[in-house]
Amino acid sequence: MRILVVGAGATGGAFGTLLQEAGRDVTYLVRPRKQEVLRRDGLRFISPTTDRTHQVQTITAADGPKPFDLILVTVKATALDGVLNEIGAFVGPETAIIPILNGMAHVDQLEQQYPGQVLGGLARIVATLDGDVVRQKMPLTSLNVGGLNGKTVPAQVSDALAVPGVDFSIADDVTGALWEKWAFIAAAGIVNCLFRAPVGRIIDAGGRARILEAITETEGVAAAAGHPVSDAGHAQAVGILTEPGSAFTSSLYRDLTAGLPSEAEHILGDLAVRAHSLDLSTPLLDLTLIQIRAGLPA
Template sequence: MRILVVGAGATGGAFGTLLQEAGRDVTYLVRPRKQEVLGRDGLRFISPTADRTHPVKTITGPDASGAFDLILITVKATAFEGVVGGIGAFVGLETSIIPILNGMAHVDRLEQLYPGQVLGGLARIVATLDGDVVRQQTALTSLTVGGLNGNAVPAEVAQELNVPGIDFSLVDDIVGALWEKWAFIAAAGIVNCLFRAPVGRIIDAGGEPRIMEAISETEAVAAAAGHPVSDAGHGQAVGLLTERGSAFTSSLYRDLSAGLPSEAEHILGDLARRARELNVATPLLDLTLIQIRAGLQG
C-alpha cells in the first residue's frame, strides 16, 4: 500500500520510520521548510534502542502523486484545520484515513468530508521533536485502530500497520477508547493548568480532592456521551494524577507554559461544549478554560 503520513513531527516521524524500516512505501506531507531539511539531512529518529537516519520521500501539496491507499494524520490539533483541507487530492474512493490526535472533534470533521473512509486511531508514545530530530523517551510505541459506525478495518490496512517496533492492535470499540484517553488528558490538563504545578506539588498543597473532582468531571461527560471510562482506565488516571512526589505535567500545560500553540480548545473547549449539550456540570473545567483564555488574550 502507498502510505501518506501527514506531518513528520514526533509522532509521524517515529511511526513513519518504523513503517519504512519494515519495507512499507511511506511518503510524508510536510511544509516546504521541513521538506528542505529532510531532503538534505534525512529523518533522524532516536529511540531507546537505536539511533538511525533514513532518506525519506516528501511532498508539500497536491502534485502528481495521486491517491494514496492509507493516510495517517499525525499533526497536532493546532495544525489540523490547516492540513485537512489539503489532503483531498490524495484521497481516492478506496483510501482509508486514520487520524492520530487527541479528542474527538477531528473525527467528526473528517467523517463529514470523507464518510465511511475514516478509521479511529489511538497512539501511545512518549516522544518529542528536538529541532528536527525525533527523540523517543520510553520504549512504549503502540497503535490501536478500530472501525467507525459499524465499518470494519480493512485487512490490508491492519497488515500494513502491524510491523516490528509497533505494538499494533485492533479493537471493536475504538470510540470508547478515544473517549477514555480524552477523559484522562482533559483531567490532567485541568489539574496542571488550573493549579499551575506538577501533580506532586498540587497534592502537597492539599489539592488531591480537587484532582479527584477533575477526574470525576471528565469521566461524567464521557459517561453521558455513552462511553463510560472502564474501571482500569479510571484506576490508571487516579494512579497517575495522585502519585505523591510526582513531577507529572500534561503536554497541554507544558505547551502553555512555554508559550507554544496549544490544544486547549480541542481538548478542553470541545469537552466543555459537549458537557453543556449533555447537561453535565463541569465547574473545574470551566474555570480552567477561563484562565487559559484570559491568559492567551493577555
C-alpha cells in the same frame, strides 16, 4: 499499500520510521521548509535503543493530485484545519484515513468530509521533536485502530500497520477507547493548568480532592455521552494524577507555559461544549478554560 504520513513531527516521524524500516512504502506530507530539511539531512529518529537516520520520500500540498491507499494524520489539532484543506488531493475513493490525535472533534470533521473512509486511531508513544530530530523517551510504541459506525478495519490496513517495533492491535470499540483517553488527558490538563504545577506539588498543597473532582468531571462527560471509562482506565488515571512526589505535567500545560500553540480548545473547549449540551456541570473544566483563554501565566 502506499502510505502517506501527514506531518513528520514526533508521532509521524516515529511511526513512519518503523513502517519504513519494515519495508512499507511511506511518504511524508510536509511544508516546503521541512521538505528541504528532510531532503538534505534525512529523518533522524532516536529511540531508547537505536539512533538512526533514513532518507525519506516527501511531498508538499502543491504536489497533488496523487491518491494514496492509507493516510495517517499525525499533526496536532492546531494544524488540523490546514491539513483538511490540503489532503483532498491525496484521497481517492478507496483511501483509508486514520487520524492519530487527541479528543474527538477531528473524527467528526474528517467523517463529514470523507464519510465511510475514516478509521479511529489511538497511539501511545512518548516522543518529542528536538529541532528536526525525533526523540522517543520511553520504549512504549503502540497503535490501536478500529472501525467507526459499525465498519471493520480492512485486512490490508492491518497488514500494513503490523510491523516490528509497533504494538499493533484492533479495537473492538475504538470510539470508547478514544473517549477514555480524552477523559484522562482532559483531567490532566485541568489539574496542571488550573493549579499551575506538577502533580506532586499540587498534592503537597492539599489538592488531591480537587484532582479527583477533575477526574470525576471528565469521566462524567464520557459516561453521559455513552462511553463510560473502564475500571482499569479510571484506576490508571487516579494512579498517575495522584502519585505523591510526581513530576507529571500534561503536554497541554507544557505547551501553554512555553508559549507554544496549544490544543486547549480541541481538548478542553470541545469537552465543555459537549458537557453543556448534556446539561452537565463541570466547574473545574470551566474555570480552567477561563484561565487559559484569559492568558495562562507561566
